[in-house]
Amino acid sequence: MLFQFCPRCTSTKITETKAYRIDCNHCGFVYYHNVAAAVAVVLRYKDQVLFTVRQKDPDAGTLDLPGGFIDPGERAEAAACREIKEELGITLDPRKLKYITTAANNYLYKSIPYKTLDIFYEYELENPKVGITAADEIASLQWCHPPKMDLNAIGFISIRKVIGEYYSL
Numbered sequence: 001m002l003f004q005f006c007p008r009c010t011s012t013k014i015t016e017t018k019a020y021r022i023d024c025n026h027c028g029f030v031y032y033h034n035v036a037a038a039v040a041v042v043l044r045y046k047d048q049v050l051f052t053v054r055q056k057d058p059d060a061g062t063l064d065l066p067g068g069f070i071d072p073g074e075r076a077e078a079a080a081c082r083e084i085k086e087e088l089g090i091t092l093d094p095r096k097l098k099y100i101t102t103a104a105n106n107y108l109y110k111s112i113p114y115k116t117l118d119i120f121y122e123y124e125l126e127n128p129k130v131g132i133t134a135a136d137e138i139a140s141l142q143w144c145h146p147p148k149m150d151l152n153a154i155g156f157i158s159i160r161k162v163i164g165e166y167y168s169l
Contacts, residue, residue: 001014001016001022002016002022002033003022006026006029007029008024008027009024011025013026019033020033020115033115036114037069037070037076037116037117038067038070038105038107038116039070039079039080039083039118039119039120040119040159041065041067041080041083041084041097041121042065042120042121042122043065043066043088043123043125044122044124045143048128048144048145049065049143049167050066050128050132050141051065051142051143051154052139052140052141052142053139053140053142054138054139054155055137055138055139056137058107058108058155059155059156060139062154062155063142063153063154063155063159064154064159065120065159066087067080067083067118069116076119077094077097080094080119081094081097086135087134087135088132088141089133089135090132096123097122098121098123098124099120099121100121100166102119103117103120103158105118105157106157107156118158118159128143146163146167146168147167149163149168151163151168
């Protein structure tokens with residue numbers, strides 16, 4: 001259960017329905033633990049994809065795609081460009097982002113399970129060696145050829161699924 005006490009009245013008389021709705025049977029408070037929106041960018045150069053290696057939990061040490069949560073009021077394309085700038089130090093042209101698909105994901109952060117809807121974009125890099133630097137939250141960067149990589153090295157389910165469906169043979 002997400003909560004042990006009602007956020008409004010602190011009663012323990014709460015029930016969880018469908019793993020996202022919490023009802024307080026004492027004061028009538030209803031909380032919906034809605035899906036959070038996130039973006040991931042498949043940065044490509046020819047047949048290679050740039051992965052980050054996660055420095056921190058969740059899934060520290062596993063492969064990931066650069067990206068992150070969409071801020072309130074922010075467009076997904078703007079979030080993708082912002083996250084790439086923050087994580088890798090490069091500026092993307094939002095007009096060159098190619099929408100791929102969406103995928104559901106589970107994101108466990110500080111013992112709280114978040115359900116996310118990850119929006120995937122692809123971006124073809126002209127020169128993979130110009131200006132890319134890893135932020136502190138990234139342990140390292142790794143170029144991979146998806147048809148030959150071990151998909152189990154990817155931490156998040158949604159990324160594993162998208163790379164497996166769209167980039168592996």
